[in-house]
Amino acid sequence: MDKMIAGKTISVTEEGFMTDFTQWDKTIADAIAAENSITLTSRHWEVLDYIQTEYKNEVPLSIRKIGKSGVVDIKEFYQLFPMAPLKTATKIAGIPKKVSCI
Amino acid sequence: MKRIVIIGAGTGGTMMAQHLGKELDRKEWSLSIVDERKEHYYQPGFLFLPFDQYKPEDIVKPISEFIPKGVDFVNIKFEKIMPDDRQVILANGNTLIYDILIIATGSEIAPEETEGMGGSEWGKSVFTFYTFEGAKALRDKLKTWPGGKMVVHITEMPIKCPVAPLEFAFQADSFFKDKGMRDKVDITYVTPLSGAFTKPKATATLEYLLKEKNITIESDFAIESVDNEHKTINDYGGKAVPFDILVTVPTNKGSMLIERSGLGDELNFIPTDKTTLQSKKYPDIFVIGDATNVPTSKAGSVVHFEAEILTENILSYIKGQKMEGEFDGHANCFIETGGGKALLIDFNYDHEPVTGTFPIAGVGPLRLLKESRFNHWGKLAFKWVYWNMLLKARPIPFVSARMNVAGKNYN
Numbered sequence: 001m002d003k004m005i006a007g008k009t010i011s012v013t014e015e016g017f018m019t020d021f022t023q024w025d026k027t028i029a030d031a032i033a034a035e036n037s038i039t040l041t042s043r044h045w046e047v048l049d050y051i052q053t054e055y056k057n058e059v060p061l062s063i064r065k066i067g068k069s070g071v072v073d074i075k076e077f078y079q080l081f082p083m084a085p086l087k088t089a090t091k092i093a094g095i096p097k098k099v100s101c102i
Numbered sequence: 103m104k105r106i107v108i109i110g111a112g113t114g115g116t117m118m119a120q121h122l123g124k125e126l127d128r129k130e131w132s133l134s135i136v137d138e139r140k141e142h143y144y145q146p147g148f149l150f151l152p153f154d155q156y157k158p159e160d161i162v163k164p165i166s167e168f169i170p171k172g173v174d175f176v177n178i179k180f181e182k183i184m185p186d187d188r189q190v191i192l193a194n195g196n197t198l199i200y201d202i203l204i205i206a207t208g209s210e211i212a213p214e215e216t217e218g219m220g221g222s223e224w225g226k227s228v229f230t231f232y233t234f235e236g237a238k239a240l241r242d243k244l245k246t247w248p249g250g251k252m253v254v255h256i257t258e259m260p261i262k263c264p265v266a267p268l269e270f271a272f273q274a275d276s277f278f279k280d281k282g283m284r285d286k287v288d289i290t291y292v293t294p295l296s297g298a299f300t301k302p303k304a305t306a307t308l309e310y311l312l313k314e315k316n317i318t319i320e321s322d323f324a325i326e327s328v329d330n331e332h333k334t335i336n337d338y339g340g341k342a343v344p345f346d347i348l349v350t351v352p353t354n355k356g357s358m359l360i361e362r363s364g365l366g367d368e369l370n371f372i373p374t375d376k377t378t379l380q381s382k383k384y385p386d387i388f389v390i391g392d393a394t395n396v397p398t399s400k401a402g403s404v405v406h407f408e409a410e411i412l413t414e415n416i417l418s419y420i421k422g423q424k425m426e427g428e429f430d431g432h433a434n435c436f437i438e439t440g441g442g443k444a445l446l447i448d449f450n451y452d453h454e455p456v457t458g459t460f461p462i463a464g465v466g467p468l469r470l471l472k473e474s475r476f477n478h479w480g481k482l483a484f485k486w487v488y489w490n491m492l493l494k495a496r497p498i499p500f501v502s503a504r505m506n507v508a509g510k511n512y513n
Contacts, residue, residue, distance in 0.1 A: 060397075063294070063324050064258060065368060074324070078338040084322040085339075087296065 006031040017090070017097040021055075024094030032092045036081075040092070044080050047072050048093045055095045061086065104131050106416075107190055107200040109180050109359070111137035113145075113402050113493070114391030115206035116168045117409040120495035123170040125417060133172070134198060136190065138179035140165055143234055144488055145262075146402065146481075149269055149438065151237040152244055153277045160485070162234070168493045183363040185384045202386050202416060205365075205372060207357035209262050209392035209400055215353040216257055218328035227333060228348045231270060232262070240349065244277070249286030250346030255335060256293045257325055259300070260369075261354045262392055262400040265447075267291070268298060268308055269438040270349060275315040276440030292320045292335065292343055301454040304447055307471055311439055354400070356393055371395040376451070377428040379412045380419075388412055398431035398451060406492055407432045407503040432505040434460075436481035444477035446470050450505040456512055461500035463509025470510065 003012045006027040011019045016032070018024060029048065033040045040048075050071045054061055063086050067074035081088040090097070106122060108115045119135045126133065147161030169175045179193035183203065190198045211232045213219040219228065231237040254271045261267075271291050278284040291298070291312060298308040298319060312319055326338045328350075334342045335350075356370030365372050365381075373382040374394035381387035390408050392400040407429070414427035431451030436444050446468050447455035459466040468477055491498060 062258070068368060074326070074338050078324075078340075083339055084296065085324075087322070 013097065015097065018094045019096055021094050021096070028094065029092050032094075036088050036092070038081065038088070038092070043072075043076075044092075047077065047080060047089060051089055051093045051095065055090075055093070061090065104201040105199060106131060106133050106202045106204065107198050108133070108135040108204040108206060109137075109183070109190060110206035110208060110357075110393070111135050111139070111142070111165045111169065111175070112206060112208050112391070114208070114393075114405040114409065115204070116142070116165070116493050117405065117495050118204050118206065118390060118412065119173045120168075120170055120493070121409055121413040122416065123173050124495070125413060128172060131420075132174070134174040134176055135169060136176040136178065136180050136192070136198065137165060138177065138193070140177065142168060142493075144485055146488070147485065148231050148234065148237040149266055149273065151234075152231050152240040152270075153273055154241055154245075156485075158234070158238060163489065180359055181362070183359065183365060185363070185365065185387060188386065200386070202388065202419070204412075204416075205360075205381075205387060205389045205393050206391055207359055207393045209354045209356055209371075210358075211352040212355045213350075213352040215355075216325055216328060218330055219257075219350065219352060221328060221330040223328070223330040223333065223348075227346060228328060228330075228350065230350055230352060231266075232351055232354075243347065247347065249278075249283050251288045251290070251344055252347045252349065253290045253292055253335065253343055253345040255291075255323075255325070255348060255350040256295075257351060257353045258294050260400060261351050263435070264300060264399055264401075265435055265437045267293075267349075267351050268312075271317050272311065272315060272440040273438055274349075274440075275317060279441075288318075289316070290318045290320055290343060290345075292323045294322070294324050296321050301449065303457075304455040304471060307445070308437075311473075315440065354392075360393070367395055376431065378415050378425045379408060379429055380415070380425070385419075388416060396429070396431070399433040399435065401433055401435055402488070402492070403434040404432065406498075407434075409495065410503040430504050432503060434501070436477060436484065438478065438481060439473050442478050443473040443475055444481045445473055446477045446480065448505060448510070453505065453507065453510070453512065456510050458510035460509060461506075463506065465509075 002009050010023050077085045108118050141162050142165045144161040147156045150156040181191045181193050183190050188200050229240040254267050256267050278287045297305040299305045323337045327336050334344045336342045356366050360366040360370040372389045374389040374396055376396040391405040411427035411429045415425040418425045434448045436446055438444050449455040458470040460468045460470050
């Protein structure tokens, strides 16, 4: 389905995950973050950059992997993206919901 | 004489020994299988043991009973794989040189990955049914447990048999009902996932069942620690869930052998081509079952389907031909829902579990993603099928290695 985010028409799933990464830009990230009551800081961006890089390299993401990335530990990951951090962070990063969940 | 070495004589290793024992030209090839253990466990039985439905002796047999004639069973611990030298080092200092190596070392629980999990309450109020010993200890605990808060918990994904903890919760509901004490037991299902299962349609059905059985679900729970003193599990987000009995599935990891050999990822699972089952790094190493990192369930049915395809591929590899066997991620799992009923799910890399008929499209007799008594009988019959057909690599009638989309309702 389509949704207006930051004044642009964006293709998303029912849960709000973007389905086309080429539509993503930083204003969209800010808008999705705001929907989740998050204001993005430089710390958030370091984590989002890491997540996007891993996604581009087709590395499956997990909370464990992010905790061991050296970018952020799990405690801080939760502080930055409360409740379900991996879900929220990937949503803001414009990455499709991970499908390799088994 | 060329040599194939299989390490691990569990479900996958044993099936490969059976298949290759039949298919290889034995004038040219020798076949060995290495495992330090002497017992083969029927692991789905670990789910029935805590409720005293199976006896320990129902689910254990000697490994040697399933190793075919002409296959050398090396009953010694493996120490390390040296992939560049094509050698497996054994604990007694001997080495096995291979032309082809098949790794079937499975997955293991690692409670030490979570702070406090292996602590003072381990075996007292903190249990797991993911080992034979653990399932027996839980059975003994449940015999006299007066009731209270039971928490069924998954630490992190992936785990072996991802439906097993749900089945445990359903079975517990039935067990306490039968004992006339369901009103004294509060069951909570705690999962790191966002819902009851990993796939949307099955999640909807399973969440309905949880609700019907009055089991509370606590999702998106990433455990940080077990507090042995206050008997709570705590997550990174600040949530705490109290328990009187915690039935946990600890982190699952590949064998320590894989870590010692430098072959695994951060959880010691081996990067493996998901269609050919060849190691991504070493062409002469193949991997089967829980030991791989392929994106499907870690389950016996998966291993059964993989074994057929891997056999095909190894025979092609030996002849220098292109490997045409393509594993599709096929998994087929019975889900015990308690009260003498079960669900059945059938899925692969591309198709999630849905409703329908199985194994014969339009006929059944089994129903997919719907509770039925017939499915439960299927699950019970599976123990016989496992010992007598699966481990001996005999084909199961009507059930093919590649998933069949016919008879399934995808719309």
